[in-house]
Amino acid sequence: MGKKHIFDDPRNVKRLLKIFFSFVIILLILDVLYIFLSKAHVIHRHINYKWEEFFGFYAFFGFVACVILVLVSKYILRPLVKRREDYYDN
Amino acid sequence: MTTNILPAFIFMIGSLLIPFFRGRAKSIYMMAIPVAGFLNLLYLPTGDHYLVNFAGLELVLLHVDRLNLLFGYIYHIISLITVIYILNFKNNVEYVAGFMYAGAALGVVFAGDFFSFFVFWEMLTIGSVMLIWARKTKSAQAAGYRYLLVHVFGGLVLFSGIVLHFNQTGSLELVKISLSGISSYLIFLGIGINCAWPILHPWLTDAYPESTIGGTVFLSAFTTKTAVYALARFFPGTEILIWIGVGMAAFPIFYAVIENDLRRVLAYSLINQVGFMVVGIGIGTQLSINGACAHAFNDVLFKGLLFMSMGAVMYRTGKIKATDLGGLYKSMPWTTLFCCVGAASISAFPLFSGFVSKSMVMAAAAKGSYLPGQASYVIVWLILLFASAGVFHHAGIKIPFFAFFGHDAGHRVKEAPKNMLIAMGIAAFLCIFIGVYPKPLYSILPFPVDYHPYTISHVLSQTELLFFSALAFTLLLLAGIYPSEIRALNLDADWIYRKLGKQIYRTLDKGLNPLNSFCESIVRGVTTGLALFFRDAAAKLSLFVAVNFWLLAGYRDKRLEIKKNRLYNDISQGTLSIGIAAAVAVSFILLVLIIIYFKEA
């Protein structure tokens, strides 16, 4: 194969994961900061619903929504609809 | 300076001349068509043009206003991009069909009356089915045929609706229609089939992934978006559209997670994105309709870009299933980059185009829920938020990850051809440009825009949503829970006509055919029985009479058998001696005379 590519090295994959996980944590910290600043009326916070005032509403919603999406697809939808590739052919 | 050439005609007549050009001139000519069309569009004055009286119908071939100009602009842009993309295919069928199809879409969008609207609507079907058949595989032929049947049916529904509408109102004017009466429902449903509403949708996920590499890019741009335009023109603020749209946004993402064919994943996410637009039209406020139109504009670009990147992968590797792909970032770095831009745009990352349009619909839904009696819009908002997270999950992560990263399938191919890279580059540039600087897009929306996407709360909340969706993907994958990619077929609503229809046919076949053959056997049995009986009836009758005489006369055993055989043969073969025959005849006549005599007496 010759050339080594960036993600052939498992250390690079680990590095990427580390960067990603730290980003996620930074976002949560920013969220806390944002709540404080808007409570102190330093910056205006535009919200549609009271739900959004909770810490990390969007973060947890995104996480839980995607997990539910995948679990439902895998354990409910797939067993119901999966057929062999030539299902319609005969 | 003003012009008033029909935008559709530039494309349609232009397309007919394509086969006459060769080599470089052909490429230049094809790129010149959308450019010329775009220039024409810039100088089109708003209002009605080409008022034609045709068979007593008042036709308006060209109606120009802000709503259809928006669609006109994006159709020209995507036509140019797609044409650049398919320059290396050298397939006249694809070129001509592509331009015919795009021209038909322009015709629908700029039609000023129901009649011409319908005529172009039908042309849309013809152009698109040619693009599917141009793939020339068996499955593409079959899928194209199913596609054609569905759209011909949809066209008929629309047509009957228009005829009834004309019958009631006496006018072909394109007006807002309220859902009441059968004509409005027929028009609504006819448009809905092209819009891929749930249960009516499988033509899309069935046929788009079967089309040619360039054909799919064309297809992704026009049919559904034209239907969105039609809904925005006739049915803005129709409440049921909100719930239809919510269904469209929600259900395809589940299918997209387990689908193996990456172009089919994109087809499902296409329905999901159109769902957002349909919700926007259903809400019917200025903000929501602006959002729907802006999102249609952006979707044409980023969905086209995603289909183009998958097409490039397919062009180089010959594979499109997630099970056969992976690790392509090593050999196709530019395609990878462009695909990621498309993925970021469809997921509505800040600074990418989806961010500035999708949120308008969400904001409109949230605003709507504060109106008295509209608290159920909260559910709409929640489901749309769920769909936003979900779309990132499958279109934003799954597509790039399984094609370009993930498990290395070992393809060592060349980067996509230059023209494909240029086409993808233009689309990617526009996605980022609109995302960073949405003002030009906002200025061409149907209504004045008072919306600011780049507030701190919006940027932070959207980034949180997306990063934690990505976190869910990462953890599910690393924990080994993420569903494996399997070569399989996933049943969808097309099962109704692909399997159930067949099953019904087979049951009827199995139930009715035996009945048929049973009846036949009875009729046959009776007639053959009768025929057999009458064949030697005379001989048997005479034997019956004669044997009694012979027995009286004392014939027994062998001699009786011989006499019986001789008489049977003589009668059945007609070799009875003439004397006996005459005697029988005479005695018969005598018998008749005697009977007549006694009757008279």
Place this chain on the structure above:
Amino acid sequence: MESKEYKKELMELKHDAVPGYKPVFLVLFTLGFSYMAYILSQPCF
């Protein structure tokens, strides 16, 4: 186009678990799910 040793098409592409992540995921999901359930049970207006 394609290198020789990869002619065979996979029927299934499994994603193997990296040890140690499953408990992390389960804890996070349980927490996240109960937290979301709590938030959404609150009034929104």
